[in-house]
Amino acid sequence: MKLEFAFAICAFCAPAAIAAAPAPSCSLVPGWAQEGPARSYVPDTLFDYMDGNAEGYLIYEFVRMNGVNCKKGGDTIVFDVSEMSTPEMAWGIFASNRDPRLPLEKVGTSGQILTRRAIFAKGKYFVELAGNPASDADLRAFMLAMEKRIDGPTELPAAIGWFPEEKLDKSSIRLVPESVLGLSQLKRGFAASYDFGKAFIVKEQSADSAAAVMNKLRQRFSGATPVKVADEAIQATDKYLGRMVFFRKGPFLGGYADVAEGQDPVVLAATLAARIP
Amino acid sequence: MQKLEDSLRYRTLGKTGMKVTSVAFGCMITSDASVIERAADLGINYFDTARVYQGGNNERMVGAALKSRRQKVYISTKSGGRTKEAALTDLDTSLRTLGTDYVDIWYLHGKTHASDLVPELLEAQEIAKKAGKIRFAGFSTHGGFEDVIPAGIALKHFDVILTSYNFTMGSSIDKILDDAKAAGIGLVAMKVMAGGFRTAKAGTRQYDVLKRDGAFLSALKWVLRTPRIDTAIPSMTDSDQLDQNVTAMTSQYGSTDEKLLAAQLRHVGPLVCRGCGGCEGVCSKGLPTSDLVRFAMYADGYGQFALGRERFLELPDEQRAVRCSDCSTCPIRCPNGVDVVGRVARAQELFG
Numbered sequence: 080m081k082l083e084f085a086f087a088i089c090a091f092c093a094p095a096a097i098a099a100a101p102a103p104s105c106s107l108v109p110g111w112a113q114e115g116p117a118r119s120y121v122p123d124t125l126f127d128y129m130d131g132n133a134e135g136y137l138i139y140e141f142v143r144m145n146g147v148n149c150k151k152g153g154d155t156i157v158f159d160v161s162e163m164s165t166p167e168m169a170w171g172i173f174a175s176n177r178d179p180r181l182p183l184e185k186v187g188t189s190g191q192i193l194t195r196r197a198i199f200a201k202g203k204y205f206v207e208l209a210g211n212p213a214s215d216a217d218l219r220a221f222m223l224a225m226e227k228r229i230d231g232p233t234e235l236p237a238a239i240g241w242f243p244e245e246k247l248d249k250s251s252i253r254l255v256p257e258s259v260l261g262l263s264q265l266k267r268g269f270a271a272s273y274d275f276g277k278a279f280i281v282k283e284q285s286a287d288s289a290a291a292v293m294n295k296l297r298q299r300f301s302g303a304t305p306v307k308v309a310d311e312a313i314q315a316t317d318k319y320l321g322r323m324v325f326f327r328k329g330p331f332l333g334g335y336a337d338v339a340e341g342q343d344p345v346v347l348a349a350t351l352a353a354r355i356p
Numbered sequence: 357m358q359k360l361e362d363s364l365r366y367r368t369l370g371k372t373g374m375k376v377t378s379v380a381f382g383c384m385i386t387s388d389a390s391v392i393e394r395a396a397d398l399g400i401n402y403f404d405t406a407r408v409y410q411g412g413n414n415e416r417m418v419g420a421a422l423k424s425r426r427q428k429v430y431i432s433t434k435s436g437g438r439t440k441e442a443a444l445t446d447l448d449t450s451l452r453t454l455g456t457d458y459v460d461i462w463y464l465h466g467k468t469h470a471s472d473l474v475p476e477l478l479e480a481q482e483i484a485k486k487a488g489k490i491r492f493a494g495f496s497t498h499g500g501f502e503d504v505i506p507a508g509i510a511l512k513h514f515d516v517i518l519t520s521y522n523f524t525m526g527s528s529i530d531k532i533l534d535d536a537k538a539a540g541i542g543l544v545a546m547k548v549m550a551g552g553f554r555t556a557k558a559g560t561r562q563y564d565v566l567k568r569d570g571a572f573l574s575a576l577k578w579v580l581r582t583p584r585i586d587t588a589i590p591s592m593t594d595s596d597q598l599d600q601n602v603t604a605m606t607s608q609y610g611s612t613d614e615k616l617l618a619a620q621l622r623h624v625g626p627l628v629c630r631g632c633g634g635c636e637g638v639c640s641k642g643l644p645t646s647d648l649v650r651f652a653m654y655a656d657g658y659g660q661f662a663l664g665r666e667r668f669l670e671l672p673d674e675q676r677a678v679r680c681s682d683c684s685t686c687p688i689r690c691p692n693g694v695d696v697v698g699r700v701a702r703a704q705e706l707f708g
Contacts, residue, residue: 134384138385
């Protein structure tokens with residue numbers, strides 16, 4: 080878990096390094112052989128492969144997927160490598176699919192072994208292995224071998240390290256690809272849960288566009304009052320988002336919602352703002 | 357100004373007897389429970405998720421959001437399990453994750469062919485019903501409607517069908533849906549805004565234009581205009597979308613909507629195959645025309661030349677050798693306005 084927070088040095092939205100699209104291969108692990116043809120999908124055809132789950136990929140800016148089925152005796156592994164638009168998006172889809180109750184694996188940017196399933200992100204790639212039944216050892220062997228074939232950064236998005244760690248549920252941190260806190264004004268950003276509420280960080284293109292979003296939030300929460308945090312901030316209460324403080328620091332928007340009684344949302348927001356460079 | 361709560365309209369979901377709001381909630385890509393809570397408080401009473409969404413995290417969020425409202429709402433989930441055991445294991449996991457003793461509808465997820473509706477999966481649904489873990493059985497489908505929906509009707513097993521249905525499909529599956537309706541099967545529409553909007557991502561100019569013009573709302577109204585659909589489950593990620601979609605229940609589909617959707621169809625219409633199958637078997641040279649239209653789309657629409665060529669090269673030699681220019685006339689007329697001959701010729705030019 081410490082890996083998640085160590086030296087998160089890549090930019091909030093660092094552009095992806097150019098990397099050759101890696102193809103999954105059954106020969107990565109001795110004893111396994113490919114069964115049937117390789118497959119590949121692009122956004123318009125992903126529906127052909129995963130009817131009913133494609134949107135979950137498209138919303139993380141899915142670019143393409145290469146996949147094969149591998150077989151060893153009576154075991155099979157469905158092995159898919161998806162390319163997303165950026166490393167941030169690859170980590171984002173990983174985080175949305177990981178099980179918050181299970182430990183992470185030190186593979187690529189981050190990985191996890193689940194029940195008969197293994198996933199990891201590295202660079203702008205999201206790798207999935209589904210075993211039937213296939214042992215954890217086999218899944219881990221494929222993960223480690225595939226990780227070596229993928230170029231790209233392994234640093235976590237920097238914003239993850241900006242959330243204060245006290246009472247933070249580290250497994251809750253995720254990239255919300257659309258409508259952070261369920262608010263259309265907060266288009267995309269990181270969210271994290273605490274035992275006293277939830278926090279978010281959104282990066283706008285510029286300080287001006289972030290200021291425009293703050294204005295929209297003031298309109299959205301008409302009873303909001305100004306408070307002193309970073310460049311500008313508002314405090315409000317909402318039936319569904321509870322006690323909130325939203326602030327702007329340069330191009331960044333951040334804040335807390337659902338803050339429990341006994342906690343001061345202004346103090347929390349100021350602490351978060353101070354950690355944003 | 358009309359209160360949102362006054363916009364609620366209910367329809368009966370076939371023989372289930374469930375009175376569902378005509379706009380329900382597809383939770384698949386929802387990230388924040390507050391949107392679901394707000395929808396339930398507004399009166400939306402049917403929420404759809406699936407075991408596979410967000411690796412199970414979606415069910416967890418939906419369950420938490422609706423826990424205190426469970427008696428007032430209907431919940432459906434789905435399993436893609438291919439065996440009885442796998443499906444029933446999925447169901448138990450779903451119930452545990454959702455934090456409920458039962459789901460109202462349990463769908464077999466993503467069925468395309470009649471042969472996908474295998475007896476052991478039907479048996480799994482029967483077992484689950486008898487155990488009180490599900491109230492009604494259904495299946496979801498995103499394609500192959502002509503095959504899988506009639507088969508689903510004939511089995512006399514399913515209570516509900518969840519199907520893709522949107523304005524890009526025109527009337528192509530209306531007869532099939534009417535047959536299902538006549539059999540008492542409840543019909544739930546999904547992908548109601550997909551089609552032409554698939555490439556419009558939030559934050560892009562195209563998305564903003566479509567949103568400003570109200571095309572998203574028009575697409576939903578198009579689905580609700582017909583009583584053959586009992587409810588629709590658009591995906592919603594924020595409260596603004598929710599508020600807008602709720603108004604669709606009482607808004608009439610009119611000429612303005614028609615113009616907006618026609619404009620969108622003009623944009624995608626000549627390029628995108630809707631998969632209706634109307635052109636299959638018509639080419640005198642035996643070409644799989646809808647496949648070729650799609651191969652050209654890979655290259656022109658997505659910059660995936662290699663993929664298009666790869667698929668083209670998988671065709672038999674005699675089909676790869678054909679050129680549309682060899683024929684003086686072509687009998688293919690796409691009912692959806694796709695320039696089939698032009699697109700097939702484009703594939704031959706690019707990959708042949």
